[in-house]
Amino acid sequence: MTTFATREDCARADLQDPLAPFRERFVIPEGVIYLDGNSLGAMPVDAPARAAEVVTQEWGQGLIGSWNKHGWFDMPSRLGDLLSPVIGGHAGQTVVTDTTSINLFKALAAALTIQEADNPGRRVIISERDNFPTDLYIIEGMTAFLDRGYQIKLIGQDADTLEDLLDEQVAAVALSHANYRTGALWDMAAVTAQVHDAGALMIWDLCHTAGALPIELSACNVDFAIGCSYKYLNGGPGAPAFIWVSEAHQNRFWQPLSGWWSHRAPFEMSPKYDAADGIQRFLCGTQPITSMAMAECGFKIAAEVDQAELRRKSLALTDLFIELVEATCGDHPLTLITPRSHRDRGSHVSFRLPEGYAVVNMLVSRGVIPDYREPEVIRIGVTPLYLRYVDVWDAVAILADILATGAWDTEERRRRGAVT
Amino acid sequence: MTTFATREDCARADLQDPLAPFRERFVIPEGVIYLDGNSLGAMPVDAPARAAEVVTQEWGQGLIGSWNKHGWFDMPSRLGDLLSPVIGGHAGQTVVTDTTSINLFKALAAALTIQEADNPGRRVIISERDNFPTDLYIIEGMTAFLDRGYQIKLIGQDADTLEDLLDEQVAAVALSHANYRTGALWDMAAVTAQVHDAGALMIWDLCHTAGALPIELSACNVDFAIGCSYKYLNGGPGAPAFIWVSEAHQNRFWQPLSGWWSHRAPFEMSPKYDAADGIQRFLCGTQPITSMAMAECGFKIAAEVDQAELRRKSLALTDLFIELVEATCGDHPLTLITPRSHRDRGSHVSFRLPEGYAVVNMLVSRGVIPDYREPEVIRIGVTPLYLRYVDVWDAVAILADILATGAWDTEERRRRGAVT
Numbered sequence: 001m002t003t004f005a006t007r008e009d010c011a012r013a014d015l016q017d018p019l020a021p022f023r024e025r026f027v028i029p030e031g032v033i034y035l036d037g038n039s040l041g042a043m044p045v046d047a048p049a050r051a052a053e054v055v056t057q058e059w060g061q062g063l064i065g066s067w068n069k070h071g072w073f074d075m076p077s078r079l080g081d082l083l084s085p086v087i088g089g090h091a092g093q094t095v096v097t098d099t100t101s102i103n104l105f106k107a108l109a110a111a112l113t114i115q116e117a118d119n120p121g122r123r124v125i126i127s128e129r130d131n132f133p134t135d136l137y138i139i140e141g142m143t144a145f146l147d148r149g150y151q152i153k154l155i156g157q158d159a160d161t162l163e164d165l166l167d168e169q170v171a172a173v174a175l176s177h178a179n180y181r182t183g184a185l186w187d188m189a190a191v192t193a194q195v196h197d198a199g200a201l202m203i204w205d206l207c208h209t210a211g212a213l214p215i216e217l218s219a220c221n222v223d224f225a226i227g228c229s230y231k232y233l234n235g236g237p238g239a240p241a242f243i244w245v246s247e248a249h250q251n252r253f254w255q256p257l258s259g260w261w262s263h264r265a266p267f268e269m270s271p272k273y274d275a276a277d278g279i280q281r282f283l284c285g286t287q288p289i290t291s292m293a294m295a296e297c298g299f300k301i302a303a304e305v306d307q308a309e310l311r312r313k314s315l316a317l318t319d320l321f322i323e324l325v326e327a328t329c330g331d332h333p334l335t336l337i338t339p340r341s342h343r344d345r346g347s348h349v350s351f352r353l354p355e356g357y358a359v360v361n362m363l364v365s366r367g368v369i370p371d372y373r374e375p376e377v378i379r380i381g382v383t384p385l386y387l388r389y390v391d392v393w394d395a396v397a398i399l400a401d402i403l404a405t406g407a408w409d410t411e412e413r414r415r416r417g418a419v420t
Numbered sequence: 421m422t423t424f425a426t427r428e429d430c431a432r433a434d435l436q437d438p439l440a441p442f443r444e445r446f447v448i449p450e451g452v453i454y455l456d457g458n459s460l461g462a463m464p465v466d467a468p469a470r471a472a473e474v475v476t477q478e479w480g481q482g483l484i485g486s487w488n489k490h491g492w493f494d495m496p497s498r499l500g501d502l503l504s505p506v507i508g509g510h511a512g513q514t515v516v517t518d519t520t521s522i523n524l525f526k527a528l529a530a531a532l533t534i535q536e537a538d539n540p541g542r543r544v545i546i547s548e549r550d551n552f553p554t555d556l557y558i559i560e561g562m563t564a565f566l567d568r569g570y571q572i573k574l575i576g577q578d579a580d581t582l583e584d585l586l587d588e589q590v591a592a593v594a595l596s597h598a599n600y601r602t603g604a605l606w607d608m609a610a611v612t613a614q615v616h617d618a619g620a621l622m623i624w625d626l627c628h629t630a631g632a633l634p635i636e637l638s639a640c641n642v643d644f645a646i647g648c649s650y651k652y653l654n655g656g657p658g659a660p661a662f663i664w665v666s667e668a669h670q671n672r673f674w675q676p677l678s679g680w681w682s683h684r685a686p687f688e689m690s691p692k693y694d695a696a697d698g699i700q701r702f703l704c705g706t707q708p709i710t711s712m713a714m715a716e717c718g719f720k721i722a723a724e725v726d727q728a729e730l731r732r733k734s735l736a737l738t739d740l741f742i743e744l745v746e747a748t749c750g751d752h753p754l755t756l757i758t759p760r761s762h763r764d765r766g767s768h769v770s771f772r773l774p775e776g777y778a779v780v781n782m783l784v785s786r787g788v789i790p791d792y793r794e795p796e797v798i799r800i801g802v803t804p805l806y807l808r809y810v811d812v813w814d815a816v817a818i819l820a821d822i823l824a825t826g827a828w829d830t831e832e833r834r835r836r837g838a839v840t
Contacts, residue, residue, distance in 0.1 A: 269793070
C-alpha cells in the first residue's frame with residue numbers, strides 16, 4: 001500500500017507516472033472527475049475527426065465503394081487483430097461484432113455443440129448468481145429454446161463455490177472475469193484449469209477487465225471469451241463487442257447465428273450455408289460502420305499500453321481510493337465490498353452506503369461522476385489511462401465533504417440509468 | 421408507360437416532380453449518378469452535423485449521462501416508432517436494433533415457439549431458393565441448432581410455387597418482399613392470407629422494399645417483419661436493422677436472444693429473466709449509438725415521404741430505364757430479369773449481360789454507379805428521393821456508349837464487394 005498524506009504527494013505521483021501522457025489522448029470535460037469509465041469510457045481525442053471522415057467522406061462521397069476502398073469489410077477482423085494482443089491472444093482469434101449478449105450466445109452455442117459431440121450427456125451450465133444479468137438471461141434463453149434438458153446452476157445460489165458444482169454433468173462454465181458490482185476478480189488461470197479438469201469448457205466475459213488489466217487468454221487455455229468495447233477500451237457508446245475463440249474450437253462448430261458474414265464466400269450468393277474457416281465463422285450480419293470506426297480509435301490507444309504498468313497504476317489508484325475513504329469518511333456507514341487483496345481485485349472499487357443513490361447524485365452535481373448500482377452501491381471506476389492520483393484525492397475530498405454536511409439529496413431513489 | 425423522347429422531356433418531368441425537393445436533403449457527389457442506393461443509401465445532408473454532435477458533445481462531454489439526457493436508451497424504440505408508419509405499422513410495433521440476420525433469428529424463433537404451443541408437430545419452414553442468402557443461412561443455422569426435426573423447403577428447389585409447398589406441416593414462411601437480384605415483388609396481402617389459410621405464420625424481409633414503396637404490414641395481417649436501414653432508408657453503412665412484430669405475438673414469446681435490453685426492469689439487475697411486455701422484448705443488448713444516430717437522420721426523411729408518390733416515381737423511373745435500354749442498347753445481349761408488370765416489380769431493374777461485371781466497372785469509371793450481382797447481373801437501384809429522370813437518361817446514354825464501343829474492361833471477373 002502506498003501512502004499519500006497530502007494532495008502534493010498525489011501530484012508528485014502523477015509527475016512520475018509513466019502512463020500520464022495517455023491522458024492527453026482523451027477528452028475529459030472541464031471540471032469533471034470521471035469515475036465511470038467502466039460504464040462508458042472517455043472519448044479519444046481522435047474520435048471526432050474520424051467520425052467526420054467516416055461519415056462525410058467515406059459514406060457521403062465514397063458511397064458503396066467504401067466497403068472495399070476504406071476497408072469497411074475488414075473492420076471486424078482488423079479491429080479484432082488490434083484488440084487480440086491486449087487480451088493475450090494473437091491475430092485470427094478475435095472479431096469485433098454485434099453485442100456482448102449475442103457473442104455470449106454464439107460462444108455458449110459453440111461450447112454446447114462441441115460438448116454434445118465430444119461428451120454427450122453433459123447438460124449443466126454453470127454461472128454465478130452475481131454475474132452481470134444479461135449473461136444469465138442469455139444462458140436462460142438458450143436453454144429454454146433448446147429444450148433438451150439443459151440445467152443452469154449458479155454459484156451463490158445452488159452452491160457456495162465453483163468446486164461444489166463441478167462434476168461430470170457440466171458442459172460449460174460462463175463467468176465474468178471481474179464482477180460488475182464488487183470488482184472481485186476470478187483467477188483466470190486457476191479457474192480455467194479447474195473447469196478443464198472437470199471436462200467442461202470455459203467462457204470468460206471480459207467486460208470489466210479488457211483494457212483494464214493484463215489478460216492471458218492463450219496462456220490460460222481459455223476456450224471462449226467475449227466482452228464489450230465501450231468501457232476500458234473506450235470504443236464509444238454501444239460500440240460493437242468482441243468474441244475471442246481458441247483455434248482448437250474455431251473450425252469445429254457451426255454456429256446458429258450463421259449469417260452471411262460467417263460464410264466462406266458470402267458474395268457467391270449460394271443458397272447453401274458453408275461456414276468460413278477461422279474466427280470469421282463467429283460473424284453474422286453487416287456491422288455498424290460508424291460505431292466500428294469509433295471503436296477503432298479506442299483500440300489503437302489500448303494496443304499501445306503496457307498492461308503491467310496499467311495494472312500497477314490501477315491497483316495504486318484503487319488502493320488510494322480505499323485508503324482515503326477510510327481515513328476521511330470513517331464516521332459514515334460506507335462498507336467496502338471490493339476485495340482488499342490485489343490478487344482478487346479488478347479495476348474498480350465499490351462501497352455500500354444506505355444513501356448511496358442520493359450521494360451519487362450529489363457527487364455528480366459537483367463534477368465527480370461515479371456510478372450507482374442497485375442495491376446501495378457506489379461504484380468507482382478506475383481508468384488508469386486518464387485518471388490521475390490528484391483526481392482520486394479530489395474526488396474523495398468532495399465525497400467526504402458531502403458526507404460530513406449530511407446534505408445529500410433526499411429525492412426518491414430512481415433508476416439513474418447508467419449502462420454498465 | 422411514359423414516353424420520354426428526349427433528355428428535355430426528362431428535365432421537364434423533374435421540374436414537375438413533387439418529390440424533387442427531397443434530393444436537396446441528400447449529398448450526391450459531384451459527377452456521380454448513383455444507382456446503388458439499394459446497397460447503401462446516400463448520406464442525408466444532416467448526418468455530418470449529427471455525427472459531430474453525438475460524438476463530440478454527447479459522448480465526449482456528456483459521457484455516461486447521455487444515456488438518459490440525450491435519449492440513447494430510447495433510440496431503439498424512438499427510431500422504431502419513427503419507422504413504423506413507413507411500413508404500415510404504428511408506434512409500439514417496431515424496434516431498431518441489431519442486424520437483419522439476427523432479427524430474422526428472433527422472428528423465426530418466435531414463430532416456431534408460438535407454433536409449437538398452438539400447432540405442435542408442424543416442422544416445415546418455407547423459404548425461396550433465390551432469397552437473399554443470409555436469410556437461408558439463418559434458417560439453416562436455427563434448424564440445425566434446434567435439432568428437433570425441422571425441415572426447410574424452398575420454392576424454386578423443392579417445388580415451383582408456394583402453393584405446392586403449403587400444407588399442414590408448415591410452421592412458418594419467410595420470404596423477401598422484393599428479390600435482391602431480380603426486383604420481383606411478392607403480393608404481400610395475397611401471400612400472407614394464403615400462408616395463414618394453411619395455418620402457418622408469415623415473416624417478411626423488407627430489406628429491398630422498406631422506404632422504396634408502400635408497405636401495409638398491419639393491413640396485410642403480417643406476423644413478423646424485419647429489414648435493414650441502410651438501403652432505401654438511408655441509415656448509413658451497417659446501420660442497425662429493424663424488427664416489426666404484430667401485437668398478437670409480442671407478449672406470447674420468450675425469445676432466445678434474451679439479453680438485458682429485453683428485460684422488464686433491466687436496472688434491477690435481477691438474476692432471473694422476466695421478459696418486457698411489447699416490442700421491447702425483441703431487443704437484446706446495448707446498441708451502437710453513433711450508428712443509430714445516423715439511422716435517425718435517414719428515418720426522419722423517410723417519415724415525411726408520401727409513399728404513394730414515391731411508388732409512382734419509382735415505377736416511372738424503372739419504366740424509363742427499361743424503355744431507354746431497350747431503345748438504345750438493343751443490339752447487345754442485355755436480358756431484362758425484372759418483371760415488366762408494375763404489380764410484380766420492386767424499385768430496382770436488373771439485366772443479365774454476359775460481360776456484366778466488366779461493364780459495371782466501366783460505368784463506375786464514368787461516374788455511373790450501379791451494382792453487380794452474381795451471376796452476370798447489372799442491378800440498377802432506383803431511389804426516387806434523390807434520383808432524377810435526367811439521371812436515368814444520362815446513365816443509359818453512358819451505358820449505350822460503353823456497349824457500342826465494345827471497349828469494356830476485360831479484367832478478370834472478381835468480386836466487386838458491394839453490400840446488398
